[in-house]
Amino acid sequence: MKPIIGIVGNPNRNPIEGLHMDEITYTPQGYIDAIFKVGGLPLIIPTNLDDASKYLDLVDGLLLTGGQDISPELYGQEPHPKLQELNPPRDEMEMALIKDANSRNMPILGICRGLQILNVAFGGTLYQDLSEYPDWKVRHLQDPTLPEYATHSISIEPNSYLSEVYGQNYRVNTYHHQAINQLGDSLVAIAESPDGLVEGLVSDDNRILAVQWHPEMSFTRNQSDLAIFKWLINKIEK
Template identity: 40%
Template sequence: MTNSKKIFGVVANFFQNSSELFAKENLTYTMQGNIDSVVAAGALPLLIPIGIPADVNQYLSKIDALLLPGGQDVSPDLYGEAPSDLLGATSTKRDTFENALIQGAISRDIPILAICRGAQLVNVYFGGSLYQDESMIKRSVNIEHDQTKIPVQNDQPSHLVQLKDPTLIQMFESSEIQVNSLHHQAIKKLGKGLTITAKAKDGVIEGFNDSKHHIAAYQWHPEMMFRSDKAMLKIFTKFISDFLE
C-alpha cells in the first residue's frame, strides 16, 4: 500500500461577479497557483469556502495543513485603526472565518503556511499591525511592492529580499533572493512570538515564522513564482518535510 498524500486546506476567496462570462453568477475560487504548487509539492489541495466559525473544526478535521493565500486587505478594525482612504477592499466575513481557522489550527497543532494577505492576517492575529498602504512607510530606500504598477508579470521577480533565517539561506543557497511582489499593505508591528526570516532593503518584513505553532509566512507569492523559478517550490516541499512527514 502506498502512503497517502497529505492534505492542504486552501482557503478559497469569494468574488461577486458582474461578468457575462459566468452569467453574472458569484464565484468561490482560488488562484490556480495555489493548487499547482500544492500538487507539485506532492500534496493534495482541498478548498475551504469562506463560511462561519462554527464549521471550522469540521473543516480542520479533514486536513493536515492550512494554506492561507492572498486576497483582500485585512481590516484595520482588527488592529485598532480607523480605515485610511488608501485602504483597498476588505471582507469582514473572510477575516472572521480565517481568524477562527488560525485559532483552530493552532489548537489542533495543524501547521499553517501563510502567503501575502495570509501572512498579514497571521501577524495581526498575534497582536501585530499593518501599514494600510506602502506610501505610509518611512524609508530611505524606495521599492514598489505592487509590481502591477511597474508592470512586471506575476511570476517574475521585482525586487531583492535579504534572508535572515539560516534554513532559508541554506534552502536557496544564498542570503539574498529575488521575489515577486503583489501587495500594497505591509507589516508594521510584528506580532508576539513571531521571528523575522526575510526583509526587503526598504525594511519591509517579507517573511516570518513561529516554530512553536508550526507557522511559515511569506509576503511574496512563491505559488506564482515557481512557474518560472522552480527553486520557489522548495518553500512548499520544505514545509511538508518539516511539519508533515
C-alpha cells in the same frame, strides 16, 4: 497517503463577465498546482464560520493565500484613505481557522495576504498603505511586470529555512500595498526588503511560515520557489 492541504477559498463577486453568477468562491490555480507538485492534495475551504473547526478535521495543513486588504478594525484602527477592498467574512473565517489550527499544532503556510492575516491574528498591526511607511523606497506592487519575474531583492536571516533554500539574498515578485508594521507575538521576521519591510516570518516554534511574495506565480519559471510549499508537506510528514 498524501497530506491534505486546506486552502482557504476567497468568496467574492464574480469577476468574469458573461457568467450568470453573483458570487464565487475560488483560489488561483497556481496554489493548486504547487500543492500537487510537492505531493499534497489541495482542498478548498469555503467561508462558513460555524463549521470552521470541522473543516480542519479534514486536513493536515493550512494554506492562507493572497487577496483583499485586511480590515483595520481587527487591529484597532480606523480605515486609511488609501485602504482598498475588504472581505470581512473571509477575515473572520481565516482568524478562526488560524486560532484553531494553532491550538492543534497544525502547520500553517501564509502567502502575501496570508502573511498579513497571520500577523494580525497574533496581535500585530499593518501599514494600511505603504504611504504610511516613512522608509518606503522599493516598488512592492510590481504591475505591469509579469509575476513570473522577480523585481526586487530580499535579505534572509541565516539559520532559517529560507536561507537553507535560497541563501541570504534572493529576488522576489511582490504585489502588495499593505505590509507588517508591528510584528505579532511569537512571530520572528526572517526576511526583509531593502527598505526594511518584513518579507518572511516564522513562528517561534517553527510551525508557521509566511512570505510576502508570490511563489505560486513564479514556480513554473523558477522551480526553487516550490520549496515554500514543500516546507508545509515536510512539516506534516515529520
